[in-house]
Amino acid sequence: MVNFCAMACFSLLSPFYPKEAANKGVTQTVTGLVFGSFEFTIFLTSPIYGNFITKIGSKFMFISGIGVCGVCTILFGFLDTVPDETTFVVLCFLTRGIEALGASAYITASFAIISHAYPKHVSTVIGILETFSGVGMMVGPAIGSALYVAGGFGMPFYVLGGVLIACGMLCPLVMPKIEDKKQTLSKSIFYLLRSPLCVVICFITVCGTFGLGFLEPVLADRLEELNLSTILIGIMFLINSATYALGAPIWGWIGDTKGILKSLIIFGNISTGFGYMLLGPAPFLTFYPFEVWSQILALVLLGVLCGAAIIPTYNALFEGAVKQLGMDDDFETHGLISGLYNSCWSLGAFIGPMAAGALVQEFEFAWSCTACGGLFIFAGLVVLVYAILERYTLLCPIKPQKTGYEKIIDETLCESAQV
Numbered sequence: 001m002v003n004f005c006a007m008a009c010f011s012l013l014s015p016f017y018p019k020e021a022a023n024k025g026v027t028q029t030v031t032g033l034v035f036g037s038f039e040f041t042i043f044l045t046s047p048i049y050g051n052f053i054t055k056i057g058s059k060f061m062f063i064s065g066i067g068v069c070g071v072c073t074i075l076f077g078f079l080d081t082v083p084d085e086t087t088f089v090v091l092c093f094l095t096r097g098i099e100a101l102g103a104s105a106y107i108t109a110s111f112a113i114i115s116h117a118y119p120k121h122v123s124t125v126i127g128i129l130e131t132f133s134g135v136g137m138m139v140g141p142a143i144g145s146a147l148y149v150a151g152g153f154g155m156p157f158y159v160l161g162g163v164l165i166a167c168g169m170l171c172p173l174v175m176p177k178i179e180d181k182k183q184t185l186s187k188s189i190f191y192l193l194r195s196p197l198c199v200v201i202c203f204i205t206v207c208g209t210f211g212l213g214f215l216e217p218v219l220a221d222r223l224e225e226l227n228l229s230t231i232l233i234g235i236m237f238l239i240n241s242a243t244y245a246l247g248a249p250i251w252g253w254i255g256d257t258k259g260i261l262k263s264l265i266i267f268g269n270i271s272t273g274f275g276y277m278l279l280g281p282a283p284f285l286t287f288y289p290f291e292v293w294s295q296i297l298a299l300v301l302l303g304v305l306c307g308a309a310i311i312p313t314y315n316a317l318f319e320g321a322v323k324q325l326g327m328d329d330d331f332e333t334h335g336l337i338s339g340l341y342n343s344c345w346s347l348g349a350f351i352g353p354m355a356a357g358a359l360v361q362e363f364e365f366a367w368s369c370t371a372c373g374g375l376f377i378f379a380g381l382v383v384l385v386y387a388i389l390e391r392y393t394l395l396c397p398i399k400p401q402k403t404g405y406e407k408i409i410d411e412t413l414c415e416s417a418q419v
Contacts, residue, residue: 001132001167001170002066002106002110002164002167002168002171003110003129003132003133003136004132004133004135004136005136005160005163005164005167006066006069006103006106006136006164007132007133007134007135007136007137007140008136008137008139008140008143008160009069009070009073009140009160009161009164010038010099010103010137010140011136011137011140011141011144012140012141012143012144012147012156012157012160013076013144013156013157014035014140014141014144015141015144015145015148016144016145016148016153017031017034018031020080020153021034021088021092024085024088025085026085026088026089030089032217032353032354032357033093034089034092034093034096035353036350036353036354037093037096037097037100038096038097038099038100038103039100039346039347039349039350040346040350041097041100041101041104042100042103042104042107042342042343042346043343043346043347043350044343045100045101045104045105046104046107046108046338046339046340046342046343046346047189047339047340047343048339049061049104049105049108049109049339050108050112050189050335050336050337050338050339050340050342050343051188051189051335051336051339053108053109053112053331053335053338053339054331054332054335058109058112058113058178058331058335059109059113059171059172059175059178061105061106061108061109062105062106062109062110062113062171062175063106063168063171063172064102064105064106065101065102065103065104065105065106065107065109066102066106066164066165066167066168066171067102067165067168068098068099068101068102068105069099069102069103069106069164070161070162070163070164070165070167070168071161071165072095072096072098072099072102072161073099073157073160073161073164074157074158074161074162074165075095075157076092076095076096076099076157076161077153077154077155077156077157077158077161078154079091079092079095080152080153080154104342104346107342108335108338108339108342109338110129110338111126111314111334111337111338111341111342112331112334112335112337112338113178114126114129115314115318115334115337115338116178116179116331116334117178119329120256121256122252122256122314122315122318123251123252123253123255123256123261123311123312123314123315124249124252124253124255124256125252126248126252126311126314127248127249127250127251127252127253127307127311128248128249128252130244130245130248130249130307130311131245131246131248131249133245134241134242134244134245134248135245137241138238138241138242138245140160143156143160144156144160147159147160178331179331187327187332187336189336189339189340191325191336192317192320192321192325192336192337192340194325195320195321195324195325196320196324196386197316197317197319197320197324197386197390198317198320198321198324198340200382200383200386201265201313201316201317201320202317202340202344203379203382204265204269204309204310204313204316204379204382204383205310205313205341205344205345205348206344206345206347206348206351207269207309207348207375207376207379208269208306208309208310208313208348208379209310209344209345209346209347209348209349209352210348210349210351210352210355210372210375211272211276211302211306211309211348211352211372211375211376212244212306212310212348212349212352213348213349213350213351213352213353213356214276214352214353214355214356214372215237215240215279215356216352216353216356217353217356217357218356218357218360218365218368219233219236219237220233220237221360221365222365223236223295225290226290226291226292226295228292236295236296236299239296239299239300239303240299240300240302240303241303242303243299243300243302243303243304244302244303244304244306244307246304247303247304247305247307247308248307248311250307251264251268251307251308251311251312252311252312255311255312255315256315261312261315261316261319262316262383262386262387263387264308264312265308265309265312265313265316265380265383266380266383266384266387267308267380268305268306268307268308268309268310268312268380269309269376269377269379269380269383270376270377270380270381271301271305271308272302272305272306272308272309272373272376273372273373273374273375273376273377273378273379273380274373274377275298275301275302275305275306275373276298276302276369276370276372276373276376277369277370277373278294278297278298278301279295279298279299279302279369280365280366280367280368280369280370280373281294281298281366281369282366282367282369282370282373283366283367283370309376309379309380313341314337314338314341317337317340317341318333318334318337321333321336321337356368356372359371359372
C-alpha cells in the first residue's frame with residue numbers, strides 16, 4: 001500500500017511540472033536536475049540510514065520517512081504561487097530533496113524489515129513490492145494529470161500527499177512488533193564491499209536500474225518516427241512497465257524456491273541485453289525491422305526479462321555477506337544490505353536517463369540501445385566469470401574444516417582472487 005501511494009506521489013508531476021516550470025522561465029536542464037536530484041539524494045543517504053537503522057529503529061524510520069514524503073508532496077503543491085524564478089527553483093530543489101530524504105529512509109527500512117520478516121521468501125516479497133511500485137509509477141502521471149485539470153497545480157499534490165500521510169498513520173496500527181533492538185553497529189556498510197560477490201552484485205544492480213531508466217527520456221521521440229499518437233506512445237510505455245510489474249514476483253519466486261540466484265541473474269542480464277538490441281534495432285541486425293509490432297515485442301521482452309536480472313540481487317548480496325564475510329543473519333546485517341542495495345538502485349536510476357539523453361544526442365537511438373544492451377551482456381558475463389571462479393574454489397568463503405597447508409593455499413587463492 002505504501003509503495004503504491006509513494007510511487008504515485010513521486011511520479012505524478014511528470015506530465016505537467018515541466019510546462020509550469022517553463023512558464024516561470026526555468027530551463028529544461030534545470031527541470032531535469034529537479035527530477036534527477038531525487039534519486040541522487042537517495043543514493044547518497046541510503047548507506048547512512050542503513051548504518052544507523054538499528055540505532056534509530058526500523059519501524060520509526062519507515063513511518064517517519066512516509067510522513068516526510070507526504071508533507072513534502074503537499075508543500076510542493078504551493079510552489080506555483082512563488083512568482084520569482086530563482087526562489088521557485090531553490091524551493092523546488094529544497095522540497096524535492098527533503099522528500100528524497102524521507103523516501104530513502106522508508107525504502108531502506110522496508111527492505112530491512114521484509115528481509116528480516118520473510119527470510120526464506122525475500123526475492124518473492126521484493127518482487128511483489130516491485131509490482132505495486134510499478135503500478136504506482138504507471139498510474140501516478142495519469143492521476144496527476146486528471147487532478148491537475150480538475151483543480152490546478154496544487155490539487156494532485158494535496159490529494160496524493162494526504163493519502164500517503166494517511167498510509168503512514170495506519171502503519172503503526174497494522175504492523176507487528178519488529179525485533180530490531182537498539183544498538184551501535186559493529187561494522188560499517190563498507191565492510192560489505194570486502195565480499196567479491198557483493199561488489200559484483202552492486203555493479204549488477206546499478207546496471208539493472210540504469211536500464212530501467214534508460215528509455216524514459218528518449219523512447220517517445222523514437223516512437224514518433226512511427227507516426228504514433230501521444231496516447232499510443234503512452235500505451236507503449238505502459239507495456240514495458242506492466243510486463244515488468246507482472247513478471248517481478250514470478251522471478252522472485254523462482255529465485256527463492258529453486259536456489260539459482262546467479263544463474264537467474266546471468267540469464268536475465270544477457271537476455272535483456274539482446275532485448276535492447278532488438279529495440280534499437282541494432283544496426284547490424286539488418287533482418288529485424290523497425291515497425292510497431294517489432295517495438296512492442298522488444299518492450300515486452302525487456303519488461304519481462306529485466307526482472308530476472310534485478311529481483312534476485314538482494315538475496316545475492318545477503319549470500320555474500322553471510323557466506324563470504326561470516327556476518328550474522330540479524331537486523332544489523334539486513335540494515336547494512338538494504339542501505340547498500342537502495343544506494344546502488346538509485347545510482348543506476350540517476351545515471352540512466354542522463355546517459356540516455358547524451359548517447360542519443362551523440363550516436364542516435366539505435367546505437368545507444370545497442371550500447372545499453374552491450375552493458376547488460378557484459379554484466380551477465382561478469383557474473384558468469386565470478387560463478388566459474390567460485391565453482392573452482394578460487395573465491396571465498398574458505399571452508400572451515402580445512403587446516404594446515406590446505407587452509408594456507410585456500411587463503412592465498414582467496415586473497416589473489418580479491419586482488
